[in-house]
Amino acid sequence: MSKTFNRRDIIKLVGGGLAGMVFTPIPWKLLDDISIWTQNWSWIPVPPKGEINSKYSICTICTAGCGIRARCVAGQPVSLWGIKDHPVNDGALCPLGFGGHHLAYHPARLRHPVKLVNDNNTITTTEADRDDIISIIADTIANIGSGRSNEIVAALDNRPGRTVSFAYRKLLAEIPNGMYVTTGSNGTDSMEGFSEITGENVNTFGFNIEKAKTIVSFGAPLMEGWGIPGRVYGAMKNGIHDKQFKLIQVEPRFSHSASVADQWIPVTPGTEAIFALGIAHVLIKQNFVEEVDESYKNLVAEYTPQRVSDITGIRRELIVDTARSLATNGPALILCGREPAGGPFSHEEQIPIWGLNSLLGNIGPDKMIVPRNPVPAGKSFQDTELATVTKLSDVPDKSIRVLIIDESESGNAIPWQLIERKLVPDKAFVVSLSPYLVGMTKRAHYVVPAPTHLESYQDIPPSFDARTATYAVSAPMYTPPDKVTEPVEFLKLIAEKTGSDMPTGSYTDLIRERAGEIHKKNRGWVYNPTNGRITETADILSERQFWGLLNDGGYWIDEPVNDTQVTVKSLFGSVGKEKLKSKLDDISRPNLALQVKYPVMLVPFGWRGVVDSGPVTPLISKLYQESEFRQGTNRALIHPDTGSLYRLRKDRPAKIITEAGELTVRVEFNDSIRPGVVHVALGPDQDRITGVKEVKIKENVLSVSAVNGHGTWRSTPARIQTV
Secondary structure, eight states: OOSOOOHHHHHHHHTOOOOGGGGOOOOTHHHHHHHHHHHHOTTSOOOOSOOEEEEEEEOOSSSSOOEEEEEEETTEEEEEEEOTTOTTTTTOOOHHHHTGGGGGGOTTBOOSOEEEEEETTEEEEEEOOHHHHHHHHHHHHHHHHHTTOOOEEEEEESSTTSHHHHHHHHHHHHSTTEEEEEOOTTTGGGGHHHHHHHOSOGGGEEEOGGGOSEEEEESOOTTTTOSSTTHHHHHHHHHHHHTOOEEEEEOSSOOHHHHHSSEEEOOOTTOHHHHHHHHHHHHHHTTOSOOOOHHHHHHHHTOOHHHHHHHHOOOHHHHHHHHHHHHHSOSEEEEEOOBTTTBOOOHHHHHHHHHHHHHTTOBSTTSSEEEOOOOOOOGGGSSSOOOOEEEGGGSOTTOEEEEEEEOOOOSSOOOHHHHHTTBOTTTOEEEEEOSBSOGGGGGOSEEEOOOOTTSSOEEEOOOTTOSSOEEEEEOOOSOOOTTOOOHHHHHHHHHHHHTOOOOOSOHHHHHHHHHHHHHHHOOSEEEETTTTEEEEGGGOOOHHHHHHHHHTTOEEEOOOOOSOOOOOOOTTTTTHHHHHHHHHHHHHSOOHHHHHHSOEEEEEEOOTTOSSSSOOOGGGHIIIIISOSSOOTTEEEEOHHHHHHTTOOTTSEEEEEETTEEEEEEEEEOTTSOTTEEEEEOOOOHHHHHOOSSEEOOOOGGGGSOOOTTSOOSOEEEEEEEO
16 A cells, blocks of 8 residues: 555645634634633633643534534643644544533533423423433333334434444334434435435445536535535635635525635525526537436426526526536535535435536545445444434434433534324324433433533444544543443343343443454545644554554544446436426426415524524524624525515514414615525524523424425425514
8 A cells, every 4th residue: 555645645635724713703702711711610620730631532512513623621621622734634624623622511502311201391400310311111012012013212313424324223123113214414305316326325425526627516515514514615725826616606696605706696596406407408408428328318307598597596607617516526426415504405406406416427436426435333243233323304203202302413403393293193202312401402301411511431433424434433532421421332231121131241342343444445545633644544553552642632534436338227216207207397386376375485593503403602693692693593585676565674573474383583774685585594592602600492483394205395385474
């Protein structure tokens, strides 16, 4: 194996960001504010006096897995920073990451199991016994197993691929009607269309962003925390020198990503797939692509630039120019993204978008969408039965009797009604394994507190966009409270009570076992943040040494896959031509009767990590409360003409009405918004910032969004009126 592989090559492989502080739009005044908080806020700890040093680890707040350097006093972190030259984030860190050392002391932190009582959306808690919760789950499992019940025992995992994910699957394979459920909110739900056209598992592919000369993003918030921070910015920065790189953002709202893109294409909400077909029409008609299936060509022929212009509201010349940019300024990459609050496109909408990559020959080794090796499981989870992975939207309605929610955050929103419709009415038992009383945890019957960020060993599988497989471990820097339970230990207690088989050893042992399996592959490299060196895995002589590097913040990066050919199964996906055409016709010909009743379109939006799902620190209050740099929950962005039509007033309340309910919002006029569209922000729950003693379930834009059968809620017909 070549010994000339350097850090620059590693960054190209993994896609490390060159963004630095660009992803933290926080005035440096914040640093002064933090010092004031540490002196005056009673719940923020005062570090002891002692030696000052640095420790290296990985951030686990979201799925990106950014490298962090903790400045410690007497072993306790007092600040967190990105690591310059790290192959993932190269010094970039989001506001959540900067405040991660506050989370152990968060005012919403739970330090013992609790029972929740919901009285008119006001939550009260009483201390509970963990063994009693285990007994209720075990008894329910026994009752389901003793009859012919179709009721399900399920675990909901927002961050699949971790070692604990395999533990969930192992236990659920052991018990009657066990089901392992994922939401796809880690980014994979926006790649379902890719899976449809290739027939491949999306977890075995990544993006070669650094090679792109043109990127067309359909709704992917590339500059707002999408995937691994900094990758697209790095490509833009490199492209400045040769003036070849071009970023085109296709989405209705003038987002931060749209504001820094070379071109913003503000399509009518819900018409992105039609715009993609318009591009495909030009590519095929002007002979920019070869060997297109005749049936697909006939479908695309219907979507002429003029027809697409009429549907999307985009000039036909711009549609043609966009297609030519893809064909002439290549290699080009087309991305289909998830809005943190608005969720993914339906997989029928995704199929035409991802299909553009197939038309351009973008899929395969050393191309734009590249295959990658899977990260092996630990030995305890090999050669054993594991529950299959089921998407939440595919779970039968009213079927889940016991639901265990793993509250490790993906940073993206999931409407509670999407989960609620899957529960057995009036009989379901919901337990959340969460460090905090926030987000979905407020809907549970019981909460068993789990370790928070930097309190226990956690492993980090690759982000969905990483070009190659990666693996890292976050080592603890705090000692968790006595009554905190690691989720794997909770699962073992259930297994013991139900007579199920589970691996022995602690969660740390299982993670270390998995690291050993990776070392045995003898592939790739390990980046050491303490000295910046990159070592070939083959040169690491023992599993113990390999574990030591990971334990000190090291990052394993696999080699590229160069010997796998990828064939496109069908540009119609498994849904077939007729079903796909029917969906596209629904988009092309809106329901006029529905438009009369609900004349405006409601579109949620937010930033990853602060969409009412997980904890945030007081640092975030500077963005949402004092500076209003970002819109807080239920702030409605409306075009002045729409406001005038419905007699709305700036900074005054208004009521949005949909078939799902009513919501009071505060109006903010914005000329960049399309007339007839209302964008409503989903920001942090103020309970999570201020730590008020009275905990409430508050109505937000997700409460009135229509969730369809595929688990999508990007836009909802609505009407708006003054209050």
